Amino acid sequence: MERRTFLKLSAAAGSALIVPVFGNAIAAEELLNPMARQFKKQLADAAMNSATKAGATYCDVRIGRYLNQFITTRDLNVENIVNTESSGVGVRVIANGAYGFAATNVMTMDAVADAARQAVAIAKANAKLQTEPVQLAPVKGVGEVAWSTPYKKDWRTVPVKDKAEMLIAANKAGMDAGASFMQSMLFQVNQQKYFASTDGSYIDQDIHRLWSPLTATAVDKSTGKFRTRDGLSSPAGMGYEFFDAKQEHKVRAAGGVTTLYKGGYDLIEDAKAAGRQAKEKLTAKSVEPGKYDLVLSPEHLFLTIHESVGHATELDRVLGYEANYAGTSFATLDKWQSKKFKYGSDLVNIVAEKTTPGSLGAVAYDDEGVPAKKWDLIRNGILVNYQATRDQAHIIGEKESHGCSYADSWSSVQFQRMPNVSLEAGKKPMTPDELVKDVKKGIYIMGRGSYSIDQQRYNFQFGGQLFYEIKDGKVGQMLNDVAYQSNTQEFWNSCAAMCDERDWRMGGSFFDGKGQPSQVSAVSHGSSTTRFNAVNVINTARKIG
Structure with a gap:
């Protein structure tokens, strides 16, 4: 039925x-x-x-x-x-x-x-x-x-x-x-x-x-x-x-x-x-392709977090169990086992949890009866953990599940789904205005746009809704036709500064698909406004060749 x-x-x-x-x-x-x-x-x-x-x-x-x-x-x-x-x-x-x-x-x-x-x-x-x-x-x-x-x-x-x-x-x-x-x-x-x-x-x-x-x-x-x-x-x-x-x-x-x-x-x-x-x-002026420092607002950055970190640290993708739907993951077990894989710069601290009030992932227990909790995925730029359910925990030496099992219906079997995955705010007091002060050539990006990412959650391209030129520390005219290209490790290692807790807020995906037969779930991702240096920007309106 x-x-x-x-x-x-x-x-x-x-x-x-x-x-x-x-x-x-x-x-x-x-x-x-x-x-x-x-x-x-x-x-x-x-x-x-x-x-x-x-x-x-x-x-x-x-x-x-x-x-x-x-x-x-x-x-x-x-x-x-x-x-x-x-x-x-x-x-x-x-x-x-x-x-x-x-x-x-x-x-x-x-x-x-x-x-x-x-x-x-x-x-x-x-x-x-x-x-x-x-x-x-x-x-x-x-x-x-x-x-x-x-x-x-x-x-x-x-x-x-x-x-x-x-x-x-x-x-x-x-x-x-x-x-x-x-x-x-x-x-x-x-x-x-x-x-x-x-x-x-x-x-x-x-x-x-x-x-x-x-x-x-x-x-x-x-x-x-x-x-x-x-x-x-x-x-x-x-x-x-x-x-x-x-x-x-x-x-x-x-x-x-x-x-x-x-x-x-x-x-x-x-x-x-x-x-x-x-x-x-x-x-609005069409963007000139080239390297730019990007200042990414949280309602934009959430999707980049979702695709390049959230899905990449799902243990079933890492193990190859999810290959048919949107691929596997480059963040393989050997990288985690090395305890020194630089997923991002030292500023990058990314946590998984299902406890933040108001978030899409907030529950008291997951669909295996495991209490909601919070744990590190990336700490000081190093890959330290994944997302695991009860039957996966032993594979990575965990004594308990992370509590991220979910089914979108009573008629669907529960399986590993992404919890909230968020970038912690910066520890140094900083506002968005202060963040752009030392940007000589940059682009301020707001809102979710089109995106593409490869089957291992590595090479990607992201657009947005609003783009503004940053020149000599000041936000200026609106731009059009902007998308940035990078790979996950290069991008997160280019993270140079972020605003503090006052600016931190959550975006989210209401219909996130996974599995065969496909199931949808809802998940939030938080961050403050964050700067990434020297990222490649293309003009999406120009023909290649």
């Missing part, structure tokens, strides 16, 4: 955003109907008892209710409103040293017991072909516990009319400021996840996330030329108060200030800026 379908939403520039939609369409009021915790416990016990009797030495049960509401608007019109719900039970077991998994959307004791027996049968069949038994790092059972994303306003209780009017108001603000067309969207997710295992855990988690991307398009009618500017918002793990918070955070741009927000987002103000800047991009 309910295999993945896709909702195709046309973006303002004629491209398309492909958004996975899980489950069946439902009325908005049905989003608030909860599933009783005691009933979930009974289902879990039925599955675990059945699995044990059938010969499983371990069993975990994930009972999920996954709710989504997606709203899309273009100009002054609502294009689409979708509410979906999907619920069911996934059972994973170990029998004869091998994994087995089965799932059902029939929420009865008999159905989940049958699914558990099927999982055991699959495990026993797998065991005939498996050369080594599964080794699970120990996890202490926590009994019955509950956790929820901290939020003040439940998005499910806010009238759809109010949300649509907010998006349309943003579109109008963008068009009034100079955009020819505007598109804005609102993605809202609630994952009600119940985990139980034969280790003795019964964990009930209520997870909330949202994101409001927008695109402004400006058209020169005399030439047919157009330019776009996407929103600078970052998706967050919080409630609808995301749109109420006004904790101002300023980032230096050309001749003025672009206002972003920590802990919230002013959609209308960003839409105004997007409309104005999309129009300005029509007449």
Whole structure:
């Protein structure tokens, strides 16, 4: 039941955003109907008892209710409103040293017991072909516990009319400021996840996330030329108060200030800026290729972190298990074992965690019942660790899992997924204005753009949304057609300075794909504004040769 379908939403520039939609369409009021915790416990016990009797030495049960509401608007019109719900039970077991998994959307004791027996049968069949038994790092059972994303306003209780009017108001603000067309969207997710295992855990988690991307398009009618500017918002793990918070955070741009927000987002103000800047991009100077010092804003740098560090330190990629989907990793075990591989400069400290409030990855426990934690991936530029799950921990000498197992649905088997991966802020007091003072020839880059990276997460190219020339320590005119090229080790070793904690904030990916069949997850990446010296910049509008 309910295999993945896709909702195709046309973006303002004629491209398309492909958004996975899980489950069946439902009325908005049905989003608030909860599933009783005691009933979930009974289902879990039925599955675990059945699995044990059938010969499983371990069993975990994930009972999920996954709710989504997606709203899309273009100009002054609502294009689409979708509410979906999907619920069911996934059972994973170990029998004869091998994994087995089965799932059902029939929420009865008999159905989940049958699914558990099927999982055991699959495990026993797998065991005939498996050369080594599964080794699970120990996890202490926590009994019955509950956790929820901290939020003040439940998005499910806010009238759809109010949300649509907010998006349309943003579109109008963008068009009034100079955009020819505007598109804005609102993605809202609630994952009600119940985990139980034969280790003795019964964990009930209520997870909330949202994101409001927008695109402004400006058209020169005399030439047919157009330019776009996407929103600078970052998706967050919080409630609808995301749109109420006004904790101002300023980032230096050309001749003025672009206002972003920590802990919230002013959609209308960003839409105004997007409309104005999309129009300005029509007449901006095209960049001259060459070597530049790059000053990268956090809502841009998050994606470079995600692709060149986050994916590169996933242990399944390192081991070659993930080769078919987006490749493996250059950060092989021999580099980690040497204890001296210079991933970046001495300033580069990158941590993994699932504990930061408001982040997309924040939970109390992962999908193997492992408590959320924080650990180093890169310390003083040296590769020191990877991301591992319970069955991977022994490979790198860890005594416990890092707690980064995740499944995007009750019907999907959990596997290693990226936690939040972030670059620590600089220790020396420094503002963005101070960071650019000694840059003679540079470019200030803001926002997420197009990108490309090779199958080993090594050679790459990244664009952005906004580009400003830095000349003799001052931010100047807007530039166009900018992309930078490097390889992961060269790039991170060119890291020369970064702003302090006052400037640190998180960007993130709301739909990060991995696995076969593909699963999506949401993950945040934090940094402060950071400078990278002598990076190769190309002009994306010029033909080669």
